[in-house]
Amino acid sequence: MNPDDVEELLRRTGRPLPPPTRLRRAVLRVPKGPVLSRHPRVWRIRIAAAAAAVLLAATSAVVMQQVTSFHAVAAVTLRGAPGTQAVAEVGQPNGPNRPVRLVVQHLKPGAESYYELWSLAEQPPMMLTTFMTDTSGSCTLTFSMPASASWRDLAVTPEGESSSYLLRSDR
């Protein structure tokens, strides 16, 4: 085949139709399996799922805003190993509950376990919440504790080790 033949072939064949980007993505997923269909019904389900996810996220955001919009009336600092710290901000009671915002820093994340926050002033000690930290050892969470429970002596322990204090409030 010489260049003249190629010229003629180019003219005769024309430009190929550009495949949609989503088709490229779908095809390149084939080796990774499972194979996904482009069937319209599947797309309707996906769109419905996406819409539900958006609605859920919006609802969660509103709820979170309501939960987290409290005014701290007191704060308790918990300390442990050097650099490891948590601050529990305590809000005004709202009926039987009291909102609490816990901010944890440099608490090494457990591979599969979580941490527990305790009120040690209660007899016996009362577990207030559980949490996990991210890869930097941080987390921020807002939760409710019984308004009648004491928040003045708090401690953080590993999961299932209620007497092993990693962090404890200043007393």
Added chain:
Amino acid sequence: MKDERLVRGQAPAHLDKVTEGSPAEAADSELLQQIAMGSEEAFRMLWDRFGAGVYTVCRRRLGDAGAAEDATQEAFTSVWRRAGTFDPARGSAAAWLYAVARNAAAQLVRRGKAGVSLTVLDEQTADAENDPVLGLTLHAALTRLPAAEREVLELAYFEDMTQTQIAARLRLPLGTVKTRTRSGLHRLARYLEDSLE
């Protein structure tokens, strides 16, 4: 949910001859042989070369864009599953791919997808269908050209621009456009000969 992960079979004996190397430099048939051995990179490279061509074949045969997408995806799923059945002694990679694409389109029609029938869109596409394997080979070969050469050839032969117009569009000296056109055509001819051997 059923795990539909594709399971690869044992590579045929003729694949023992395949040499390891970059898929970017591999011939079309070598890409298929690397895919048979599980190379996702080769599969991606094959899509980049033949994706548009296979989609075009499916679109021309089915007439419907959505059905063509389904058929193209089916075709490349078959390529991943059955690349080991490709035997370069029996024909070119483009011919094998064309057969796979044609079968995928036909199966879609046989499954009774509403409103889809085998068809050819119009006279212009009918011409291209006269030698679809050559067209598929050409489109794949074009993707292997350096971008500068490919751009010039596409403007000249797909957009019907003169070399002077191309030089103005790309803000290049006319001599550069001529050089790129010439070298691109020669390179394309070489790729086509290699692919159709």
